[in-house]
Amino acid sequence: MATRILETRLEHLSIDNETGKNKKSKIGATSTLHSSSSSQSTLLKVALQNQLQNASAASLRLPAVEAATRSKGLVGTEKSNETSRNEPMSATLVREPAIKIFHLGMFEIGKPLGKGKFGRVYLAREREHKFVCALKVLYKSELQQNRAEIQVRREIEIQSNLRHPNVLKLYGHFHDSKRIFLILEFAGQGELYKHLRKAQRFPERKAAQYIAQMACALRYLHRKHVIHRDIKPENILVGIHGEIKISDFGWSVHAPGNRRKTYCGTLDYLPPEMIKPGSSDNSYDEKVDLWALGVLMYEFLVGEAPFEDSPIMTTRRIVNRDMTIPSYVSAEARDLLKKLLVVDPRGRLPLKKVQQHPWVTKHCQTDMLATGSENP
Numbered sequence: 474m475a476t477r478i479l480e481t482r483l484e485h486l487s488i489d490n491e492t493g494k495n496k497k498s499k500i501g502a503t504s505t506l507h508s509s510s511s512s513q514s515t516l517l518k519v520a521l522q523n524q525l526q527n528a529s530a531a532s533l534r535l536p537a538v539e540a541a542t543r544s545k546g547l548v549g550t551e552k553s554n555e556t557s558r559n560e561p562m563s564a565t566l567v568r569e570p571a572i573k574i575f576h577l578g579m580f581e582i583g584k585p586l587g588k589g590k591f592g593r594v595y596l597a598r599e600r601e602h603k604f605v606c607a608l609k610v611l612y613k614s615e616l617q618q619n620r621a622e623i624q625v626r627r628e629i630e631i632q633s634n635l636r637h638p639n640v641l642k643l644y645g646h647f648h649d650s651k652r653i654f655l656i657l658e659f660a661g662q663g664e665l666y667k668h669l670r671k672a673q674r675f676p677e678r679k680a681a682q683y684i685a686q687m688a689c690a691l692r693y694l695h696r697k698h699v700i701h702r703d704i705k706p707e708n709i710l711v712g713i714h715g716e717i718k719i720s721d722f723g724w725s726v727h728a729p730g731n732r733r734k735t736y737c738g739t740l741d742y743l744p745p746e747m748i749k750p751g752s753s754d755n756s757y758d759e760k761v762d763l764w765a766l767g768v769l770m771y772e773f774l775v776g777e778a779p780f781e782d783s784p785i786m787t788t789r790r791i792v793n794r795d796m797t798i799p800s801y802v803s804a805e806a807r808d809l810l811k812k813l814l815v816v817d818p819r820g821r822l823p824l825k826k827v828q829q830h831p832w833v834t835k836h837c838q839t840d841m842l843a844t845g846s847e848n849p
């Protein structure tokens with residue numbers, strides 16, 4: 474079933490291949506698509522194998538993005554700070570070999586899946602193993618104009634090191650003279666945001682299942698010292714089995730033991746400690762994601778974020794936790810919301826306790842707490 478849906482989605486090639494290998498080629502109507510775990514793991518294996526090989530190589534090589542941005546003089550000062558702070562993770566990437574392994578000719582390109590701020594995402598299939606994925610195409614000139622190279626660098630450095638069923642996988646990346654290509658896991662049911670807008674608000678059972686998966690993914694990220702910093706429905710995709718996949722690591726940061734001071738993310742989801750006016754110490758840690766989880770839960774249940782207002786009012790309301798929970802929200806859900814949306818970060822319910830909260834356990838089977846298994 475999933476295969477047939479994908480097959481009908483694959484259309485003409487729409488990205489020019491600079492190597493000229495697959496210009497205007499088309500995926501035949503009878504060709505079979507496989508997103509089987511074997512082809513998936515092969516592609517993954519190739520990526521990982523080469524990462525390891527290169528890690529042991531004596532000479533350090535610049536990754537695709539770095540080489541590209543360097544040659545264009547794009548490497549900003551924030552980058553060097555981030556890189557030194559993120560040394561353990563960056564070190565792997567510095568030896569990253571994707572530039573040698575992947576190229577556009579290896580993929581058949583299908584229909585556009587969506588348009589982001591800096592490029593398009595296409596359904597794609599790796600020719601040899603028939604591995605279905607999503608190919609994100611980013612234009613270097615646009616990244617440069619918008620000073621977004623650091624965001625992309627982060628996305629690549631962080632996401633390529635993550636392996637969790639509720640975190641969108643980045644299998645590899647490559648580039649040509651104008652573009653950077655990210656090879657991403659294909660999320661068959663698209664953006665969670667669209668599901669939410671269509672449903673207006675989710676039933677408590679579904680909301681609880683999503684929150685359980687989010688908690689599981691965030692626990693994994695925090696264990697790896699990754700703070701996402703931009704949790705919101707637009708940055709969550711839905712897999713073919715209805716499981717959620719956290720994506721968009723453009724604002725995330727690998728900060729082992731560090732408190733951060735950068736102001737980022739989306740206003741509605743920002744926690745008080747990041748926006749408190751006049752505060753000299755507006756540093757924060759991974760607990761910003763707990764606040765965002767509370768905002769997300771509220772939006773799932775109510776259909777809009779709890780502090781939605783004019784920018785000035787939103788800021789004021791966040792700092793004072795000025796929110797109204799509608800009466801149709803159950804007492805258990807209300808309890809969890811209040812335990813996540815706590816102004817003092819230290820008072821927020823830890824993720825483990827979120828997973829054990831009666832509202833979550835009531836709606837989720839134990840095995841679902843890890844990956845989710847029901848369709849939305």
Ligand code: AMP
Nearest residue numbers: 586587588589594607657658659660664
């Ligand atoms: P982005 O540039 O990451 O914001 O992606 C733009 C849009 O493309 C998203 O809003 C999704 O609708 C779609 N999209 C991005 N990545 C994927 C993916 N891995 N699988 C399916 N659809 C995707």
